[in-house]
Amino acid sequence: MKDIHTLSLPQLQQWMKERQQPAFRAKQLYEYLWKQNVTSFQEMLSLPQALRDLLAGEFLLAKAAFADMQESADGSVKYAVRMSDGAVVEMVLIPSRNRSTLCVSSQVGCPLNCRFCATARMGFSRNLNAYEMYAQVFAARQESEARFGHPLSNIVWMGMGEPLLNFEAVKAAVERVTDPEGMGMSPSRITLSTSGHCDGIRQMARELPSVHLAVSLHTADARQRQELMPIGGKYPLSALSDALADYHERTNNRITLEYMLLKDVNDSLRHVRLLLDFCRRFPVKINLIEYNTHPYAPYQPSDADTFRRFAQSLEEKNLIVNVRRSKGRDIAAACGQLANEKKNSGKM
Numbered sequence: 001m002k003d004i005h006t007l008s009l010p011q012l013q014q015w016m017k018e019r020q021q022p023a024f025r026a027k028q029l030y031e032y033l034w035k036q037n038v039t040s041f042q043e044m045l046s047l048p049q050a051l052r053d054l055l056a057g058e059f060l061l062a063k064a065a066f067a068d069m070q071e072s073a074d075g076s077v078k079y080a081v082r083m084s085d086g087a088v089v090e091m092v093l094i095p096s097r098n099r100s101t102l103c104v105s106s107q108v109g110c111p112l113n114c115r116f117c118a119t120a121r122m123g124f125s126r127n128l129n130a131y132e133m134y135a136q137v138f139a140a141r142q143e144s145e146a147r148f149g150h151p152l153s154n155i156v157w158m159g160m161g162e163p164l165l166n167f168e169a170v171k172a173a174v175e176r177v178t179d180p181e182g183m184g185m186s187p188s189r190i191t192l193s194t195s196g197h198c199d200g201i202r203q204m205a206r207e208l209p210s211v212h213l214a215v216s217l218h219t220a221d222a223r224q225r226q227e228l229m230p231i232g233g234k235y236p237l238s239a240l241s242d243a244l245a246d247y248h249e250r251t252n253n254r255i256t257l258e259y260m261l262l263k264d265v266n267d268s269l270r271h272v273r274l275l276l277d278f279c280r281r282f283p284v285k286i287n288l289i290e291y292n293t294h295p296y297a298p299y300q301p302s303d304a305d306t307f308r309r310f311a312q313s314l315e316e317k318n319l320i321v322n323v324r325r326s327k328g329r330d331i332a333a334a335c336g337q338l339a340n341e342k343k344n345s346g347k348m
């Protein structure tokens with residue numbers, strides 16, 4: 001059986017029509033699915049019982065449930081979310097003064113094998129569908145209101161997986177999240193983060209131009225990037241630069257570059273110069289990220305002085321630099337750490 005969430009509104013309308021149901025039933029059903037996120041057909045009380053039974057006989061209604069949860073001393077909360085087939089992904093809710101940001105997963109595991117990333121060690125199981133991503137957002141919105149007393153304000157596709165390798169589903173999820181019949185969130189509050197999938201970046205420029213783009217760059221040394229991030233073999237730095245120039249030309253958006261400082265790997269003044277060069281073709285904002293150590297990779301975070309110097313050297317050239325202190329370090333909230341721990345020890 002097919003999950004009902006895989007049908008678009010026009011498809012639901014068609015389904016209703018074929019069964020001689022009034023057209024407005026499709027809209028009602030759609031709202032139950034995407035506005036209220038009900039978890040069974042029997043909860044759809046304004047649909048006639050016979051129609052509910054008909055739906056239940058023909059479709060599945062996927063559910064996503066928290067399998068586990070852990071709070072960090074800094075306030076961020078990490079959840080393991082279990083999908084209908086038992087697959088588990090992580091999401092992290094990060095509160096700040098009067099807003100909160102959700103870090104959402106797009107795949108179960110990841111096929112890209114970045115050397116520093118814990119998710120990579122899990123391998124790749126499957127793509128999440130649009131509903132499975134939407135369900136993370138829906139749950140996070142409820143959690144944000146219940147826990148922090150303010151609405152979910154931002155979403156970043158920076159959890160497990162590479163969103164641009166699952167573009168159609170991510171796009172459908174973004175459409176539901178931004179649809180007034182869904183959650184009605186502004187696309188300007190949504191960011192997709194990619195390891196540098198150039199075809200995906202070009203597609204994003206054309207099909208999701210009002211969503212922000214972040215690129216996990218981590219080094220502007222072409223050879224080193226290929227070593228750290230094997231996707232740099234298929235899409236070398238020069239191709240990435242071209243794709244970002246195209247992206248900017250089409251959308252006029254500023255691009256966020258994520259740069260994680262790894263001790264004695266990518267934190268020298270030579271790396272600053274390479275990064276400055278890379279930033280010439282399009283307007284950027286640079287997020288300098290503190291590396292979260294974990295047992296699956298040999299790297300260490302750069303020391304505080306080196307980190308400061310790196311940031312200063314960029315600022316001196318008038319670049320916008322944000323320093324991202326590692327959040328949720330005590331709960332292993334870095335990409336992939338959660339699910340790995342779960343896999344290895346059976347608990348979070």
Ligand code: SAH
Pocket residue numbers: 116117118157158159160161162163193194195196214215216258260289290291292293294334335
């Ligand atoms: N595949 C996408 C989105 C998921 S990764 C991408 O690559 O952008 C989310 C971010 O966390 C990426 O910038 C990734 O490089 C970074 N990251 C991975 N492991 C990390 C670690 N141990 N410490 C800090 N950041 C990490």
